[in-house]
Amino acid sequence: MRDLLPLLPRPSRYAGIEDGAVRKQADAVRLRVALAFPDLYEVGMSYLGQKILYGIVNAREAWWAERVMAPDRAAAAILREHGAPLCTLESDTPLARMDCVAFSITHELCSTNVLFMLDLAGIPLRHADRPDDLGACPLVMAGGGALLGAEPLAPFMDLMVLGDGEETLPEVLELLERARAESWGRGRFLEEARHIPGVYVPSFFSAGPDGALRPRFADHARPARRIVADLEAAIYPARQVIPAGAVHNRLSLEIARGCTRGCRFCHAGMVYRPVRERTPESVGALLEACLSETGFEEISFLSLSTGDYSALKTLCESTLERCAREQVVLSLPSLRVGSIDDEIMGRMAELRRTGVTLAPEAGSQRLRDVINKGISEEDILLHAQKLLEHGWRQVKLYFMIGLPTETDEDLVAIAELCRKVRDAGGRGAPRLQVTASLSPFVPKPFTPFQWEAQIGLDEIDRRVRLVREQFKGQKCLKLRWHEPAMSHLEGILSRAGREMADVVELAWRKGALFDSWMESFDIAPWLEALKECGISAQDCIGARVPGAPLPWSHLEAGVSEDFLLRERERALAGKVTPDCRYGACRHCGACDTAAGPSLLAAPMPKEGEDATRRNRLVFSRRDQAAHQPRRDAEGRLICKTQRQEPPHLAPELVHKAAQYRFWHTKTGGSACLSQLELQATLERALRRAGLPLAFSRGFHPLPLLSFGRALPVGVESEAEWFALTLRRLLPPAEAAERLAAHLPPGMRLRLVEFTPPDRRTEQAVAEVFSCHLAGESAGGGADADGLLARRLETFAALAEAPFTREGKNGPRCMDLRPLLLRWAAQPGGGVTFTLDWTMGYLSPLAFTLAVLGPEAEEPRLRARLRLRKTGQIFADGRTFPAE
Secondary structure, three states, X not given: OHHHHHHOOOHHHOOOOOOOOOOOOHHHOOEEEEEEEOOOHHHHOOOHXXXXXXXXXXXXXXXXXXXXXXXXXXXXXXXXXXXXXXXXXXXXXXXXXXXXXXXXXXXXXXXXXHHHHHHHXXXXXXXXXXXXXXXOOOEEEEEOOOHHHOHHHHHHOOEEEOEOOOOHHHHHHHHHHHHHHOOOEHHHHHHHHOOOOOEEOHHHEEEOOOOOEEEOOHHHOOOEOEOOOOHXXXXXXXXXXOOOOOOOOOEEEEOXXXXXXXXXXXXHHHHOOOOEEOOHHHHHHHHHHHHHHHOOOEEXXXXXXXXXXXXXXXHHHHHHHHHHHHOOEEEOOOXXXXXXXXXHHHHHHHHOOOOOEEEEEOOOHHHHHHOOOOOOHHHHHHHHXXXXXXXXXXXXXXXXXXXXXXXXXXXXXXXXXXXXXXXXXXXXOOOOEEEEEEEEOOOOOOOOOOOOOOOOHHHHHHHHHHHHHHHOOOOOEXXXXXXXXXXXXXXXXXXXXXXXXXXXXXXXXXXXOOOOOOOOXXXXXXXXXXXXXXXXXXXXXXXXXXXXXXXXXXXEOOOOHHHHHHHHHHHHOOOOOOXXXXXXXXXXXXXXXXXXXXOOOOOOOOOOOOOOOOOXXXXXXXXXXXXXXXXXXXXXXXXXXXXXOOOOOOHHHHOOOEEXXXXXXXXXXXXXOOHHHHHHHHHHHHHHOOOOEOEOOOOOOOEOEEEOOOOOOOOEEEEEEXXXXXXXXXXXXXXXXXXXXXXXXXXXXXXXXXXXXXXXXXXXXXXXXXXXXXXXXXXXXXXOOOHHHHHHHHHHOOOOOEEEEEEOOEEEEEEOHHHEEEEEXXXXXXXXXXXXXXXXXXXXXXXXXXXXXXXXXXXHHHHHEEEEEEEEEOOOOOEEOOO
């Protein structure tokens, strides 16, 4: 794939140059694993699970874990056109040559992407079609949060890992290493692997007369989810791959795993039980190590319900002090209404106000009780009031529609609640800008609502329209909604069995791909595939009969069916079930109790290990005081608002001690970085290097960092620079030494110099470039036919060269001829030329393509074009490199 980087859109996705990526010698390892994520790079690099497994596998000297993500449609078409297989990012090795390909399955809509990646890799799609020889075809396995309801993918997998993978994956790989050494076949390996707790071998089950799956082996009759019993003992890598770009481009620190709040629609809240918390001391140690190794400027405390972490205030107090010293922002996702107190809010606001999303889920109290949300309207309004007090002016509210027992009155209540939140400050106070988001309810396996029906497309549309009507003409209220057809497809797949595997494959062959992306989603291939396979979409989303076999009945998630039925009955009665972590045990089955052992897989405990499966909290009660509403004599909420002010920065953070210009190269893989990606990459490298950055003032403080003219993606340079202001004076040589080791491949420091601190860094008036056409194999070669020299000679003879380009405000015309100062053909092929920017600027790549003319549109010629900046010239005659 590396040879095709010049042709690929967003080539930084495939360059594999990120800091923190592990590179080993292929002939020095015994086992090579591709950690595969079936979505685009930006999504895959946001996924914490893969980062953890990447660190665990690569900690073994004899193993090498590499990453692979799904290329987009355009990139895949280029791979197919050139007969190139899908390869790993670290070593550019085809997936078919790896020992194991391990997919992370996080949601139902990625199923066709799995087949897409296997096909691009040249690996047979189905387990039944793979050779028994493990050396001829890698082991294909899957793990992740959606595996307990992933029967449509079962025929495509050799093996699945249920639950936490930190302990199961190494045990599988140890067995695979042995199998490869002793020349076992795939069948024998799977027979041995079934004994590993947490392993599920789909091919060892077949459908019985009633549709229920029957086991082939009595000792593998009910594969169970496996958990890390003590999160304190779980491995968490301090050194991580720093993405060139990601949806969530920040340091995610998992402070807790599991949730027992008991929302009855929530799959994760049921199947990640019990709750296991890390101590503030261990989180603090991880924070120091991770920030030092990664240089992230934002951290996020991650769990299913971060606000329910028992020691959140204790943790935040120490963390916010650390953040303030280096202007690192703290965000708290997955917050429950009322779950953080005034002090935490105030300290977070001093750094920077990140976005706030609250999830009432339902507009009426009646329906919130049905789903066991456990919050009141007063809780919601008080939280909104606190946001106003601490300077927030926007909030997002997340609601579901189509929940069991929902009525039109419940839908009208969504708008009513949003209006109350908007006006929570009371008379004379600022209003909150409220953005409400609607998402159709999708029944999930192993939840109390797994037997309920999902409303159809027409009914989803009707309910969305009803809520929209309530929002019309309302100031400071916006409404957004999830694509109904996408939720409809999710519902079709979420409770499907193996019969859906044929539909998945057929839909993929009909073009279904990246179905979780709105711009790529199309339900038509799915509906066609369902029809051809004789499956009714309405039956897929219909109600299930309690007691009848379900496609996942042969798997053990850790919550008993009796518990789920009891919770279903309580839902229909409108009864709330308290959180068991701070209350009475509800006997769900996940914990070891006096009444009996947990239903979860029970591996042999290590010496001195407490493997008891139970809730593990730092404190027996949350360390935050509950919000107390302030009311006037008439009982109305009082909001003492403050004028919105920028975050407070310590004086030393904005002190400007010295300004520097760093000259560097940008060649090889680093040339794939866009200007925005380069900026993020550099900022994190500067933080890892420990340089004392100076920051701007205002609502979004940033390091005082500026750049020369942005290079087009793919254009190399021997003469790039960026300007940096430090708050403490360092000798240029020391600044260079600190930073050099943290730059990505292809970025090499050439010079660091002081620049005048009282004016902006000077831009060059002209730049020098070299250009040649590489050989067809992209391995080098001269411009034998002299095409570039002939085109430049013709261009130089012109009196003028009109050129039109599309700008932000429409077409713009310019004369290109004055840009060319001089040019020369080079011995052996290629040209050099100097472009003058005093009359205007144009991308040097656009200039080169314009000179080449229509032939530049030919893809193979574009792929061979190699353009490199070799020097810069300033108005006073100075040059870099110095002449």
